[in-house]
Amino acid sequence: MKKTNLELKEINKNEYIAQQESNLNQALEMGLSKDEFELICNKIQKIPNQTELGIFSAMFSEHCSYKSSKKWLKTLPTKAEHVIQGPGENAGVIDIGNDQAAVFKIESHNHPSFIEPYEGSATGVGGILRDVFTMGARPIALLNALRFGSINHPLTKHLVSGVVKGIGGYGNCIGIPTVGGETNFNKSYDGNILVNAMAVGLAKKDRIFYSAATGAGNPVIYVGAKTGRDGIHGATMASAEFTKSSSEKRPTVQVGDPFTGKLLLEACLELMQTDVVLSIQDMGAAGLTSSSVEMASKGGLGMHLNLDLVPTREEEMTSYEIMLSESQERMLMILKPGSEEAAKLIFNKWDLDFANIGKVTNTGRLILDKNGFEACNIPINPLVEDAPEYNRPYEIFQDKKIVKSDYFKSNQTLNDILIKMFKNPNIASKKWIWEQYDSSVMGDTILCNGKSDAAIVKIHGTETKNTLGKGIAMTTDCTPRYVKSDPITGGMQAVCEAARNIVASGARPLAITNNLNFGNPEKISVMGEIVGSIKGISQAALTLNTPIVSGNVSLYNETNGQGILPTPVIGMVGIIDEVENSLGISAENNNTLIILGQNEDFIEGWLGCSLYQEIVTDDFDGAPPPINLNAEKKIIDMMLTLNDNNLLTGAHDISDGGLLTAICEMLFENNLGLNVNLPKALLSSKTKDHLTHSWCFGENQGRIIISTNKTDEVVSLLKKYLIDYFILGSTNTTSNLNLSNVDTISISELNSINEATIPSIMD
Amino acid sequence: MRAAVAIFPGSNCDRDMIVALKKITGKSPLKLWHKDTEAPNLDLIVIPGGFSFGDYLRCGALAARSPIIKNIKNHISRGGALLGVCNGFQILIEANILPGSLVRNKKLLFTCRETTLEVQNSLQSPFLSSFNTGDYLNIPVAHNEGNYIANTELLKELENDGRIAFKYKQNSEIETDYNPNGSLHDIAGILSKNGRVLGMMPHPERSINSLHGGTDGLKFLTKSIEEIVG
Numbered sequence: 001m002k003k004t005n006l007e008l009k010e011i012n013k014n015e016y017i018a019q020q021e022s023n024l025n026q027a028l029e030m031g032l033s034k035d036e037f038e039l040i041c042n043k044i045q046k047i048p049n050q051t052e053l054g055i056f057s058a059m060f061s062e063h064c065s066y067k068s069s070k071k072w073l074k075t076l077p078t079k080a081e082h083v084i085q086g087p088g089e090n091a092g093v094i095d096i097g098n099d100q101a102a103v104f105k106i107e108s109h110n111h112p113s114f115i116e117p118y119e120g121s122a123t124g125v126g127g128i129l130r131d132v133f134t135m136g137a138r139p140i141a142l143l144n145a146l147r148f149g150s151i152n153h154p155l156t157k158h159l160v161s162g163v164v165k166g167i168g169g170y171g172n173c174i175g176i177p178t179v180g181g182e183t184n185f186n187k188s189y190d191g192n193i194l195v196n197a198m199a200v201g202l203a204k205k206d207r208i209f210y211s212a213a214t215g216a217g218n219p220v221i222y223v224g225a226k227t228g229r230d231g232i233h234g235a236t237m238a239s240a241e242f243t244k245s246s247s248e249k250r251p252t253v254q255v256g257d258p259f260t261g262k263l264l265l266e267a268c269l270e271l272m273q274t275d276v277v278l279s280i281q282d283m284g285a286a287g288l289t290s291s292s293v294e295m296a297s298k299g300g301l302g303m304h305l306n307l308d309l310v311p312t313r314e315e316e317m318t319s320y321e322i323m324l325s326e327s328q329e330r331m332l333m334i335l336k337p338g339s340e341e342a343a344k345l346i347f348n349k350w351d352l353d354f355a356n357i358g359k360v361t362n363t364g365r366l367i368l369d370k371n372g373f374e375a376c377n378i379p380i381n382p383l384v385e386d387a388p389e390y391n392r393p394y395e396i397f398q399d400k401k402i403v404k405s406d407y408f409k410s411n412q413t414l415n416d417i418l419i420k421m422f423k424n425p426n427i428a429s430k431k432w433i434w435e436q437y438d439s440s441v442m443g444d445t446i447l448c449n450g451k452s453d454a455a456i457v458k459i460h461g462t463e464t465k466n467t468l469g470k471g472i473a474m475t476t477d478c479t480p481r482y483v484k485s486d487p488i489t490g491g492m493q494a495v496c497e498a499a500r501n502i503v504a505s506g507a508r509p510l511a512i513t514n515n516l517n518f519g520n521p522e523k524i525s526v527m528g529e530i531v532g533s534i535k536g537i538s539q540a541a542l543t544l545n546t547p548i549v550s551g552n553v554s555l556y557n558e559t560n561g562q563g564i565l566p567t568p569v570i571g572m573v574g575i576i577d578e579v580e581n582s583l584g585i586s587a588e589n590n591n592t593l594i595i596l597g598q599n600e601d602f603i604e605g606w607l608g609c610s611l612y613q614e615i616v617t618d619d620f621d622g623a624p625p626p627i628n629l630n631a632e633k634k635i636i637d638m639m640l641t642l643n644d645n646n647l648l649t650g651a652h653d654i655s656d657g658g659l660l661t662a663i664c665e666m667l668f669e670n671n672l673g674l675n676v677n678l679p680k681a682l683l684s685s686k687t688k689d690h691l692t693h694s695w696c697f698g699e700n701q702g703r704i705i706i707s708t709n710k711t712d713e714v715v716s717l718l719k720k721y722l723i724d725y726f727i728l729g730s731t732n733t734t735s736n737l738n739l740s741n742v743d744t745i746s747i748s749e750l751n752s753i754n755e756a757t758i759p760s761i762m763d
Numbered sequence: 764m765r766a767a768v769a770i771f772p773g774s775n776c777d778r779d780m781i782v783a784l785k786k787i788t789g790k791s792p793l794k795l796w797h798k799d800t801e802a803p804n805l806d807l808i809v810i811p812g813g814f815s816f817g818d819y820l821r822c823g824a825l826a827a828r829s830p831i832i833k834n835i836k837n838h839i840s841r842g843g844a845l846l847g848v849c850n851g852f853q854i855l856i857e858a859n860i861l862p863g864s865l866v867r868n869k870k871l872l873f874t875c876r877e878t879t880l881e882v883q884n885s886l887q888s889p890f891l892s893s894f895n896t897g898d899y900l901n902i903p904v905a906h907n908e909g910n911y912i913a914n915t916e917l918l919k920e921l922e923n924d925g926r927i928a929f930k931y932k933q934n935s936e937i938e939t940d941y942n943p944n945g946s947l948h949d950i951a952g953i954l955s956k957n958g959r960v961l962g963m964m965p966h967p968e969r970s971i972n973s974l975h976g977g978t979d980g981l982k983f984l985t986k987s988i989e990e991i992v993g
Binding site: 165168169172173174175257258259260262263350351434435436437438439440441442443445446447468579580582763 | 772773775776778779782783812813814816817818819870872873874875876903905907966968969971972974975976
């Protein structure tokens with residue numbers, strides 16, 4: 001469109017540039033490829049102007065388009081009777097009975113958190129909360145999955161401190177309890193930390209809000225905070241590898257304001273009590289671009305917006321900047337025509353901006369006006385439908401080498417190893433971290449951080465005469481060592497461990513949200529990790545009937561060509577009918593500890609790829625412990641039966657660090673002791689015997705330790721259902737762990753080490 | 764019992780406090796919005812925890828300038844009882860209803876955990892008259908700015924006048940971090956001169972459930988309400 005000189009003067013210089021034709025070099029700078037640029041020109045039948053190109057580059061970014069992973073994500077199992085909404089919306093929705101639904105999702109904020117740990121992690125929490133309340137759900141819990149570099153790396157302390165403060169800073173202020181998660185350290189994350197945040201909310205089953213735009217002519221409403229110049233092109237930044245100059249990308253990190261987030265949460269939920277909201281979408285990655293495009297695209301409609309009406313924080317923002325800003329705490333809504341004034345009153349009450357910025361159209365085009373000119377006029381379909389989908393070459397590498405226990409010629413005692421375990425920040429108590437999170441606000445937290453394998457939060461208002469109510473169980477899990485050595489087994493293991501954690505807390509597993517964190521998918525081996533772990537996750541999720549209902553993919557987690565350990569985090573949600581039946585990990589005195597999934601004949605534990613191997617040799621290799629999905633299912637069902645019969649006092653899944661580490665964790669809180677039975681074949685063994693070490697620290701899967709004061713009843717049920725089990729012994733008040741003739745270990749001393757490890761690094 | 768909970772933008776423990784009061788009295792307390800300039804005669808107003816106005820400027824500073832504060836001051840001048848919990852305590856200090864200051868926790872970290880409170884030998888106060896000196900209550904804290912400081916004269920005055928309601932209790936001689944925020948004299952809560960205003964950092968409304976947080980908060984709130992109603 002040609003403009004007169006006079007008209008050009010009216011537009012400021014930057015806006016003029018934003019409306020100029022773009023070229024290939026600019027497209028490459030924005031992260032598009034030559035083919036993609038040509039595809040765009042072809043599809044829209046013109047050379048895009050700068051604003052239009054910016055919109056395409058954001059929508060075609062890996063972050064928004066899932067172009068490398070889409071082909072494989074489609075293969076995930078997403079359906080089950082209890083699924084109300086699977087992937088594709090702001091969050092997944094499942095039926096939890098009583099006409100209620102749980103709404104949940106996990107999302108990464110890896111790149112921004114590395115550049116600016118406080119703001120990056122805080123806005124990660126803010127963003128995932130908006131995804132949940134956009135659907136009409138009140139958030140009731142937050143979790144996270146964090147991966148940092150080696151504890152000795154010079155940046156790690158700064159990053160841990162900033163990320164933990166940021167997560168707390170947002171969650172504590174907005175008043176949603178942070179109840180669970182995991183934090184691990186490995187040198188592969190030195191240059192790329194992972195910050196995955198998960199939120200769970202509650203909604204009425206028939207009051208879920210979706211994002212598809214409806215009704216040509218309906219008003220498009222912008223609410224929340226004003227648009228600033230922060231986070232411009234954040235989605236594109238999150239889709240590229242880091243180099244040494246990445247700290248220059250600090251301006252692409254968004255800045256969060258949990259106070260405005262809280263006001264927006266309350267205002268949206270208050271408006272949703274009425275019947276005027278037709279559709280709603282959070283402005284997350286790629287801000288106004290992705291929200292308007294996705295709403296219009298899902299509704300098969302178009303949108304005509306006047307960018308002069310968008311509330312801005314700064315003067316003279318261009319159409320390009322407004323469309324690509326990732327300022328936080330903003331929402332886009334389609335309202336019933338005529339309801340604008342009533343809706344505005346609610347947002348005024350909460351001191352939030354409310355602007356009618358345009359209309360839904362039936363043209364199928366995105367038309368944007370700025371300063372009286374058309375700043376953008378492009379068809380919507382190519383932005384979504386024609387977004388590239390790559391079938392990237394891959395090779396799934398599976399390490400088949402079996403590391404036998406005699407590989408470890410250890411001269412260390414069991415106590416030596418246990419001390420190293422609890423001095424290792426991966427095993428040591430994370431109390432220093434979780435005390436910085438408000439875990440009890442909202443008054444419904446039953447079990448959280450470290451007290452149980454999965455967090456349990458009571459469902460408000462489900463109390464009856466007989467029970468305090470139903471509860472939602474939640475956990476996040478992944479063992480990247482296993483995924484690295486064998487992506488398929490590693491993917492299965494993450495799902496199985498999550499399910500074991502849910503049943504060990506007394507609840508029934510229901511569904512999954514996943515966060516797939518990997519390196520550069522253009523590398524054949526990394527793509528193999530993606531494909532392999534999706535295959536593994538799918539198989540396990542099918543067997544356990546825990547479909548994937550939402551998720552997020554974060555690729556290009558590489559710095560100077562060095563990739564992270566593949567980290568497909570599983571966030572799992574379950575349900576418990578009576579929260580009184582929740583199980584913690586701590587045993588009480590005079591409890592019998594019984595291990596499920598292993599019997600008297602089990603002697604040699606699996607040390608390949610174990611934390612033991614990492615601790616003893618400073619590295620890991622070999623095949624990870626295999627997964628038997630049917631056996632996992634059997635143990636999970638058995639746990640539910642045992643708990644339904646009120647036979648358990650506690651339970652703990654065996655994972656990193658193996659059996660002996662898990663036993664210690666069960667004894668710590670009440671400072672108990674245990675005389676551990678050893679299988680007959682090990683009775684004459686010594687404390688430095690590799691076989692004994694493998695029995696104590698092997699990471700064979702499908703095992704849970706239960707504590708009970710009804711041993712006979714438990715054993716008769718285990719026999720009835722043909723479950724392998726082994727009685728470990730009875731707890732006592734000595735605070736000593738005795739392994740017949742092998743070793744005596746002081747639980748209280750170990751616990752002091754356990755508690756001191758992280759504070760001694762961080763304080 | 765005529766009770767109300769005062770709500771500011773950014774309050775986030777209002778629902779929890781309402782649940783607790785309803786559990787005790789059988790009816791929901793009135794909700795007062797920060798812009799309310801009129802309120803009926805009440806027996807008790809509670810200012811709940813949270814991050815009023817995002818803790819901007821200083822915790823409680825902006826809330827202390829809200830229209831409702833005039834109401835609250837009228838309420839106490841009528842002899843009404845007033846309880847400020849956590850951010851509510853911070854607001855009472857910023858509004859000059861209670862003396863001293865609450866500054867950042869000694870370790871400069873937000874802290875959420877169980878604490879044990881020891882009831883002090885206090886002046887006659889409806890919040891404490893059902894308890895004996897030395898009684899203890901297990902009630903959790905969750906705050907970033909709970910470190911109570913005051914000058915020597917004020918501390919002496921508070922001690923001598925029996926205006927320290929609770930101190931964090933050391934459970935054993937080896938326990939070093941029993942005080943979660945480094946407050947002077949281990950102060951966890953203080954009273955007004957007439958004992959009818961109590962500000963405290965710990966959250967009694969989070970301790971009303973035997974499965975999590977215990978029930979000492981419920982006991983404290985129940986006894987307080989019984990005394991206030993008389």
